[in-house]
Amino acid sequence: MTQIAMTVNGRAVSADVEPRTLLVQFLRENLLLTGTHVGCDTSQCGACVVHLDGAAVKSCTMLAVQADGHAVTTIEGIADGATLHPMQEAFREHHGLQCGFCTPGMIMTALDLVAHHGADLDEPTIRAHLDGNLCRCTGYHNIVKAVEAGAKSMGSALKHAAE
Amino acid sequence: MYAFDYQRPAGLDEALAALRAGEDVKVLAGGQTLLPTLKQRLAQPSALVDLAAIPELSRIEHGPYFLTIGAMARHAEVAASPMVAEAIPALAELAGLIGDPAVRNRGTIGGSIANNDPTADYPAACLALGATVVTSTRRIAAEDFFTGLFETALAEDEVILAVEFPVGARAAYRKFRNPASRYAMAGVFVAARDGEVRVAVTGAGQGGVFRWNDAEAALSADFSPAALDGLTLDPSDVMADLHGSAEYRAQLVKVMAKRAVAAIAS
Ligand SMILES: Cc1cc2nc3c(=O)[nH]c(=O)nc-3n(C[C@H](O)[C@H](O)[C@H](O)COP(=O)(O)OP(=O)(O)OC[C@H]3O[C@@H](n4cnc5c(N)ncnc54)[C@H](O)[C@@H]3O)c2cc1C
Numbered sequence: 001m002t003q004i005a006m007t008v009n010g011r012a013v014s015a016d017v018e019p020r021t022l023l024v025q026f027l028r029e030n031l032l033l034t035g036t037h038v039g040c041d042t043s044q045c046g047a048c049v050v051h052l053d054g055a056a057v058k059s060c061t062m063l064a065v066q067a068d069g070h071a072v073t074t075i076e077g078i079a080d081g082a083t084l085h086p087m088q089e090a091f092r093e094h095h096g097l098q099c100g101f102c103t104p105g106m107i108m109t110a111l112d113l114v115a116h117h118g119a120d121l122d123e124p125t126i127r128a129h130l131d132g133n134l135c136r137c138t139g140y141h142n143i144v145k146a147v148e149a150g151a152k153s154m155g156s157a158l159k160h161a162a163e
Numbered sequence: 164m165y166a167f168d169y170q171r172p173a174g175l176d177e178a179l180a181a182l183r184a185g186e187d188v189k190v191l192a193g194g195q196t197l198l199p200t201l202k203q204r205l206a207q208p209s210a211l212v213d214l215a216a217i218p219e220l221s222r223i224e225h226g227p228y229f230l231t232i233g234a235m236a237r238h239a240e241v242a243a244s245p246m247v248a249e250a251i252p253a254l255a256e257l258a259g260l261i262g263d264p265a266v267r268n269r270g271t272i273g274g275s276i277a278n279n280d281p282t283a284d285y286p287a288a289c290l291a292l293g294a295t296v297v298t299s300t301r302r303i304a305a306e307d308f309f310t311g312l313f314e315t316a317l318a319e320d321e322v323i324l325a326v327e328f329p330v331g332a333r334a335a336y337r338k339f340r341n342p343a344s345r346y347a348m349a350g351v352f353v354a355a356r357d358g359e360v361r362v363a364v365t366g367a368g369q370g371g372v373f374r375w376n377d378a379e380a381a382l383s384a385d386f387s388p389a390a391l392d393g394l395t396l397d398p399s400d401v402m403a404d405l406h407g408s409a410e411y412r413a414q415l416v417k418v419m420a421k422r423a424v425a426a427i428a429s
């Protein structure tokens with residue numbers, strides 16, 4: 001067993017884990033943060049995407065011990081209490097989900113996209129950045145619309161805050 | 164996964180000592196290849212030595228003659244580095260075509276070339292640009308580094324520290340991605356310097372990355388896409404699988420090569 005300590009959604013956590021424990025296992029089974037999903041377990045689908053120090057990573061392809069000393073953000077960590085994050089709100093508004101299985105990963109990847117490319121996004125950029133996220137329901141069209149709208153409302157929220 | 168021990172040393176000496184300390188101790192870089200391998204129980208290392216806490220291994224440096232990329236530089240870092248974009252823009256573009264954003268946030272250049280997947284992108288750049296692989300014990304020319312399918316010249320306890328790319332060549336990379344895996348079905352890196360042209364091909368060779376000598380000769384005489392019109396890559400040396408026949412891949416290689424030449428010439 002190895003002792004690890006990290007920040008998850010702003011909260012300090014520590015535990016003894018086997019080195020072979022995956023980060024997604026640690027999040028779901030130790031911390032009971034089951035919003036992060038396992039779709040494929042083979043690094044393909046992106047349902048397990050979380051942020052490590054702000055960057056999107058596949059938590060099924062990372063060990064919990066590798067996250068020791070780092071900050072992890074999951075889908076549970078982005079809303080403001082009962083108020084959904086603008087990106088979550090946009091997925092609801094634009095029907096960016098059907099069964100919802102891929103949605104946490106889609107949203108965490110979308111937030112990585114906004115962090116890297118800003119709030120004003122065109123469709124090819126969005127589609128390229130969602131390359132590693134698979135959805136078996138929606139056909140992607142509404143996801144792309146949701147990401148574009150979510151990014152815009154994040155941009156205007158930032159502007160408001162600055163004024 | 165089978166059980167293993169894990170260490171994340173803060174210095175290179177400590178890492179090298181850890182690698183020599185036990186049977187079948189393995190280096191862990193981005194884990195984007197090693198962890199899937201361990202999950203499938205295709206390997207059973209006794210311990211993993213994670214290189215992520217050794218800061219000098221992530222450095223990117225641009226000198227007058229070389230661009231040096233530390234082994235632990237992530238694909239996303241190389242893709243976004245202004246230094247790489249200035250020194251060898253084709254290399255930044257190549258890094259941005261690897262896998263997907265989450266894979267690029269973790270995967271490293273050292274891990275990619277150590278693994279030497281026959282469909283990986285970096286090996287083509289190393290070969291075409293005439294890179295040197297700097298390891299914990301020696302310097303290895305790319306030509307001698309990639310020795311076969313998933314095979315390299317690395318010894319068991321040898322660690323890649325950095326890859327040195329000569330600057331100054333005109334270069335371009337064109338890749339036809341497998342739409343499912345995102346690896347190359349054909350990737351061609353062309354580099355031209357002082358009349359010398361190198362064409363390195365990934366995704367297609369049965370023995371892994373290789374230089375296409377006929378294309379190099381044709382382009383040295385006439386650096387234009389049309390110079391490749393009369394050439395055919397021998398399909399008997401080309402990979403065939405459910406994604407494409409050898410003939411199809413050979414044709415893709417030619418098309419990617421022509422596009423890379425066109426990108427440089429324009
Ligand atoms: C979904 C997906 C898509 C991908 N698509 C592509 C693609 O399009 N093109 C492409 O080129 N690659 C692709 N990859 C592979 C990716 O680029 C990996 O990052 C890379 O192959 C391995 O790098 P790593 O840092 O993750 O290494 P690891 O997985 O940590 O290690 C791989 C191997 O290299 C050894 N190793 C690592 N670092 C060193 C070092 N410094 N010295 C000595 N040995 C070392 C390890 O011991 C291990 O054997 C993809 C991967 C995934 C999961």
Ligand code: FES
Nearest residue numbers: 039040041046060
């Ligand atoms: S569960 Fe991690 S990529 Fe599919």
Ligand code: FES
Nearest residue numbers: 098102135136137
């Ligand atoms: S909404 Fe069902 S998988 Fe995307």
